[in-house]
Amino acid sequence: MVLREIRVKPAPFAYVRTETLDQVFDLLDEHGDDARILAGGQSLMATLNMRLSAPEVLVDINHLDGLSDISCDGETLKIGALARHSQVLESADVQTYAPLIAKTMPHVAHQAIRNRGTFGGSVAFADPAAELPAVTRTLGARFVLQGRNGQRTVAADDFFQGLFETDLKENELLVGAEIPVIKDGERTAFMELARRHGDYAMVGIAVQGRLEGDSFADMRVGFFGAGDQPILAKSASAALNGQPNNEDTIKKAQESLNADLDPMPDLNGPAEMKMHLARVLTKRALAELAS
Amino acid sequence: MDQNVDITMKVNGQQVSRRIPARTNLVDFVRYDMELTGSHVGCEHGVCGACTIRVNGEIVRGCLMLAAQAEGSEVETIEGLSDAGEIADLQKAFHERNAVQCGFCTPGMLLTAQELLKKNDSPSREEIREFISGNYCRCTGYQAIVDAIERVAEERRG
Numbered sequence: 001m002v003l004r005e006i007r008v009k010p011a012p013f014a015y016v017r018t019e020t021l022d023q024v025f026d027l028l029d030e031h032g033d034d035a036r037i038l039a040g041g042q043s044l045m046a047t048l049n050m051r052l053s054a055p056e057v058l059v060d061i062n063h064l065d066g067l068s069d070i071s072c073d074g075e076t077l078k079i080g081a082l083a084r085h086s087q088v089l090e091s092a093d094v095q096t097y098a099p100l101i102a103k104t105m106p107h108v109a110h111q112a113i114r115n116r117g118t119f120g121g122s123v124a125f126a127d128p129a130a131e132l133p134a135v136t137r138t139l140g141a142r143f144v145l146q147g148r149n150g151q152r153t154v155a156a157d158d159f160f161q162g163l164f165e166t167d168l169k170e171n172e173l174l175v176g177a178e179i180p181v182i183k184d185g186e187r188t189a190f191m192e193l194a195r196r197h198g199d200y201a202m203v204g205i206a207v208q209g210r211l212e213g214d215s216f217a218d219m220r221v222g223f224f225g226a227g228d229q230p231i232l233a234k235s236a237s238a239a240l241n242g243q244p245n246n247e248d249t250i251k252k253a254q255e256s257l258n259a260d261l262d263p264m265p266d267l268n269g270p271a272e273m274k275m276h277l278a279r280v281l282t283k284r285a286l287a288e289l290a291s
Numbered sequence: 292m293d294q295n296v297d298i299t300m301k302v303n304g305q306q307v308s309r310r311i312p313a314r315t316n317l318v319d320f321v322r323y324d325m326e327l328t329g330s331h332v333g334c335e336h337g338v339c340g341a342c343t344i345r346v347n348g349e350i351v352r353g354c355l356m357l358a359a360q361a362e363g364s365e366v367e368t369i370e371g372l373s374d375a376g377e378i379a380d381l382q383k384a385f386h387e388r389n390a391v392q393c394g395f396c397t398p399g400m401l402l403t404a405q406e407l408l409k410k411n412d413s414p415s416r417e418e419i420r421e422f423i424s425g426n427y428c429r430c431t432g433y434q435a436i437v438d439a440i441e442r443v444a445e446e447r448r449g
Contacts, residue, residue: 009335014292015313015359038360045355046336049316057292058313060360086349110425111406113337115349116356197424199338 010048017060021173025148027059028171035059037173039082039121042113067120067175072097077179081120085109088119097181100208103190104135110198123159124174126166126229129200131192133160133230136177138206138222144176145169153178163228185210186218189285192225193277195268201225202268205281207289209240216240216249221285226261226278233260236282245290253286254279296359302327303371317361318342318353321368329369329398333427340426343399344368350406369398378405380446384439392430400426404440412448416441 015038018024027035036055038044039062047053061067067082070091077097079088088094089105108114108122108131122132123143136143137156145152145168159167168174182188192204203226209219219240223231235256243249263274299308302325309324316335321327321344333339335354342353345367372378378401385391385401400423407414407422414422419437428436 009316009319010314012294012312012314014294015296015357017359017362038357041357041360042337042352042355045316045357048314049335049354058357062360106421110340111403111422112340112343112350112352112425113355116351197421 009051010045011051011054013048013055014057015060016057017063019063021064021146022148024059024061024064024173025171027057028173029148031057032170037061037124039124040084040117042109042117042121043125043127044121061173070094072181075181077181079119079177079179081118081124081173081175081177083119085114085117085119085122086111089114098139098179099182100139100188100190100206101132101135101179103188104131104206107131107190107192107194107198107201107204113198119177120174123177124166124168126160126164128163128227128229128231129225130230131201131204131206131224134204134222134224135190135206136179137230137232138208138220139179140220141180142178143174144178145172146175147172151175157232160229165229182208183210187211187289189289191281191285191288193281203263203274203277203281205278205285207285209237209289211245211290214244216243216245216286221253221282223261223278226263226274228262228264231260233257235259240286245286250283250286254282257282296362298359298362300361300363301365303367303374311358313357313359315358316354317344317346317351317356317358317366320358320361321353321366324358325368327368327370329373331395331398333395338427339396340399340403341396343402343426345372345402345406350402369401372402372405378402380443381405381408381439384443384446385436388435388439388442390431390435390439396426396428396430400428400436404436404443407440408444408447413444414440 034056038058038060067080069080072093095102141156142153189207192201194201204224206222210217219237221233221237236253239253239256263271265271296313331341333341337352337355344353419440
């Protein structure tokens, strides 16, 4: 058939649907850099289609057992790496115990992508413009990394190390996230500026913290699309803590973003425009948090 | 390693088995191997939504999933939904409201609209816009599409 010959997008690769972790580690050991883990594939497939990436072997982990569960023991919300975005969006546990994530999910891509994309995939890919890496960092999440001989747990703050760079080793698999449950009195806000709903934001903000009387406390302000990695804005958070919720405090938090953010210019505009948008979002998000 | 895979799946209710290159995207498999060309290929990297296909009852981007990953799945395309009459009311409303112009986005738009109405039988116009935001239409300006989906939601509620 003539049509059949037209069908070429990704460079050729072998594909293995794995059923066990041992199988995954065997393939990672054997092929090293030439193997790529295929989870939801909603970023990887696009890079394959554009030939920005050309692995020799795709290791499909979608059929590994026990990695899709969402559960909570009252202190920690556990989200399995293979939980789909649509599953997280509809989870009652996520609504109750991590409302910041619940507010985030409707902004993560579109339904057809949310039906495939996974929580762990988004975290492991560590796109600085994506919502979930920044939101998990804001929440002080910990990630469970599985190696052949055991697991280790890494705080989000140490996990994200640079542009698409994480602490994940070549022969490790991210299997889950552990998120501290929201405490009494903690409030949340999430906002992003995107040209089209669901697309990558130009800049986005995620905030969690408390108001003690009229003053901010335990504030954690996170940003995405504002640097070479998902950002926890430590200076801005410090500028808010213990200070009254007024114009002067907000202005100081906005000014301290210069120390926290280092946005890259892109098709949307120059770095200074993104800094401006980050300041605007800071004011809006804090107003929402306090309302 | 072998760069081909053997796959078996149901496409619009029909059991099919093929040996294909592992790199074949699901939408290309449907178009070239199954010769079902109603699913369209636009941007090929997940932005436009023209390749929307249903796998095990949920819509996916046909360009962001390998055919090999649909092994053992139930795959449904616009042809399947259309022939089964499942979206006859949506098709009629799109036609009557002029929500179809060039038609390139329409199959993906219809599958997305159907998923919305299965999840939410009375979506607001804002919710409709949000749900179809992953499907580009370059002709209609969306107004007529939102009108059509809104009317079908009303009709289905009875």
